[in-house]
Amino acid sequence: MKPDTYFDNPVHPVSLKLWPRLNGEKLRAWDGADLLLLEHIAEQDASTEQDAADQPATLVLNDPNGALTLPLLAAGVKVHASGDSWLAQKALLTNAEDNDLATDTLSWSWPDEEVAQPIARVLIRLPKSLSLFESQLATIAGTLPEGTQVIVSSMDKHTPPSVMKILEKYFLSVEHGLGRRKAHLYFAQLGHQTAQQRTAPAVFAIPALQGKEICAQPGTFSGDKLDIGARFFSEHVPSDVAGNIADLGCGNGVIGLVALDRNPEASVWFCDESAQAVSSAKTNTAALYPKRECSFHHGNGLDGLAETFSLILLNPPFHRGHAVDEGVSSMLFKHARRHLNSDGELYVIGNRHLKYNLPLRKLFGSVREVAANDKFTIWAAKF
Ligand code: SAM
Numbered sequence: 001m002k003p004d005t006y007f008d009n010p011v012h013p014v015s016l017k018l019w020p021r022l023n024g025e026k027l028r029a030w031d032g033a034d035l036l037l038l039e040h041i042a043e044q045d046a047s048t049e050q051d052a053a054d055q056p057a058t059l060v061l062n063d064p065n066g067a068l069t070l071p072l073l074a075a076g077v078k079v080h081a082s083g084d085s086w087l088a089q090k091a092l093l094t095n096a097e098d099n100d101l102a103t104d105t106l107s108w109s110w111p112d113e114e115v116a117q118p119i120a121r122v123l124i125r126l127p128k129s130l131s132l133f134e135s136q137l138a139t140i141a142g143t144l145p146e147g148t149q150v151i152v153s154s155m156d157k158h159t160p161p162s163v164m165k166i167l168e169k170y171f172l173s174v175e176h177g178l179g180r181r182k183a184h185l186y187f188a189q190l191g192h193q194t195a196q197q198r199t200a201p202a203v204f205a206i207p208a209l210q211g212k213e214i215c216a217q218p219g220t221f222s223g224d225k226l227d228i229g230a231r232f233f234s235e236h237v238p239s240d241v242a243g244n245i246a247d248l249g250c251g252n253g254v255i256g257l258v259a260l261d262r263n264p265e266a267s268v269w270f271c272d273e274s275a276q277a278v279s280s281a282k283t284n285t286a287a288l289y290p291k292r293e294c295s296f297h298h299g300n301g302l303d304g305l306a307e308t309f310s311l312i313l314l315n316p317p318f319h320r321g322h323a324v325d326e327g328v329s330s331m332l333f334k335h336a337r338r339h340l341n342s343d344g345e346l347y348v349i350g351n352r353h354l355k356y357n358l359p360l361r362k363l364f365g366s367v368r369e370v371a372a373n374d375k376f377t378i379w380a381a382k383f
Pocket of ligand 1: 087221222227229230233248249250251252253254255271272273274277299300301302315316317318328
């Protein structure tokens with residue numbers, strides 16, 4: 001069944017879809033936490049005349065498809081949106097276009113960029129990564145004025161018990177509202193004693209790089225440690241490859257770094273839709289391989305690249321947001337097929353139960369098992 005796309009809410013109804021727009025989409029582009037927050041905002045704003053031209057902006061963080069930003073824009077509220085996800089920004093802009101909404105009162109920043117001021121209030125969808133959440137709170141607490149109101153909204157099933165404690169580290173008068181729609185709102189205010197430094201990236205050693213250390217910005221896949229799948233994958237990255245190699249969905253860049261290490265003739269592309277991932281990969285290549293040729297692509301898979309590759313290395317995501325979803329891995333396999341040299345190879349690692357060999361066989365002439373352990377299988381596909 002197709003998901004509902006009409007998001008009826010008391011600020012301004014809008015039509016919403018996820019991006020990328022995949023065939024057979026099953027996921028809806030908003031949830032109870034979006035609706036609960038908009039119900040609160042509708043009450044708060046009922047008494048205020050909105051004239052976007054001369055009002056300070058509402059800062060909206062981590063809005064995956066524009067479910068908070070677009071109703072506000074449609075109601076005449078100026079919005080500064082910020083987040084880590086390129087796909088979320090693309091969903092926001094595509095949905096704005098579909099709703100014929102002008103975006104001249106909308107601005108955007110990535111996590112490492114300045115927020116355009118002045119800001120009247122801050123609305124946050126709790127992100128999956130608590131380290132990204134903390135780094136965002138530290139930035140807000142360090143840059144916005146005392147008294148600024150902060151409201152966090154989250155589905156109860158995705159809210160860890162530590163959320164109040166985290167908020168209390170950065171803000172004053174932290175409290176939560178009554179639960180409704182299987183979600184809660186958390187309210188807080190900036191105080192003058194809450195100024196914070198930016199959160200430092202995590203640092204950890206990589207065995208396949210002879211113990212060299214890499215860093216990971218808050219919010220990158222696997223957080224402050226090496227993922228066990230990535231560790232296994234790193235042991236099987238091929239050597240003696242010339243030409244272009246892509247680390248597709250690079251996260252902190254560990255797999256592409258190993259590819260650089262083992263392939264002195266190759267040029268490596270680090271590609272991810274997460275701004276923090278691309279930033280981590282840039283920092284790691286500059287620190288460990290400053291003389292090597294590397295390129296970085298912040299976007300959807302390999303979309304927009306003209307290059308073809310001798311080797312594509314992929315540890316695909318199998319979630320979209322909190323939902324298990326095979327749509328993105330299937331899409332990335334197709335990107336890889338479009339961008340492989342005629343004699344190139346795609347290496348894919350997956351949890352054993354995901355059986356990536358089956359969709360790969362529909363796209364490639366040859367699919368072989370490279371290695372397996374009790375948790376993961378690595379497949380190599382070629383034309
Ligand atoms: N390669 C890293 C590793 O092995 O540790 C990270 C792998 S993680 C399972 C998948 C990565 O794919 C994440 O960093 C995620 O941000 C990225 N990703 C998800 N969807 C993407 C898309 N449509 N285009 C590019 N990257 C994407």
